[in-house]
């Protein structure tokens with residue numbers, strides 16, 4: 740891709756792990772997670788995906804997520820809708836938490852203070868009578884399930900821009916909301932997100948959460 744688009748920039752999980760900076764500039768930028776769900780992959784647990792997002796002028800233009808083991812290709816293009824294997828995606832219209840299936844991921848930090856906050860956020864949602872809370876080991880696929888209406892909300896602290904970029908376009912084009920955990924606009928580099936089929940549901944979840952600080956992708 741670099742050969743074909745020499746002026747484009749690339750942000751990718753493995754490049755970042757090797758020390759490359761994750762800065763989103765106005766230049767056309769591919770934002771890539773080659774394998775989301777690596778732990779699942781190692782265990783042959785089948786939620787594994789490739790995620791590719793594309794931004795221009797810091798605006799997300801399209802996203803492609805391939806659920807390898809199920810051969811499902813999720814696509815979304817700004818203003819043109821979201822699809823799974825060609826079938827149009829539509830989020831759920833759920834606004835009642837007691838009828839909502841909520842997805843999250845644990846996040847990479849496992850120190851006692853972070854785990855306490857993570858568990859306490861889950862406890863808050865369960866106390867608020869969320870119908871179910873699930874962790875599937877791939878934030879990109881969890882976000883695709885939200886875009887398909889199979890789940891009603893998603894939240895996480897500790898995910899990265901390559902987990903979010905493609906899925907954000909797909910969810911928005913399926914009619915959903917992707918926002919910051921403060922209730923404000925999404926910041927792709929902030930390592931935190933709330934997404935839902937409806938603004939009411941996203942706001943309910945955001946209000947229930949305590950912040951877990953993971954820093955920013957563009958300051959690492």
Ligand SMILES: O=P(O)(O)OC[C@@]1(O)O[C@H](CO)[C@@H](O)[C@@H]1O
Nearest residue numbers: 775776777846847876877878898
């Ligand atoms: O390393 P991988 O396989 O790309 O990430 C797996 C994963 O569950 O861990 C991240 C942090 O919790 C999630 O955002 C992501 O989906």
Ligand SMILES: [Mg+2]
Nearest residue numbers: 772775776902
């Ligand atoms: Mg990932």
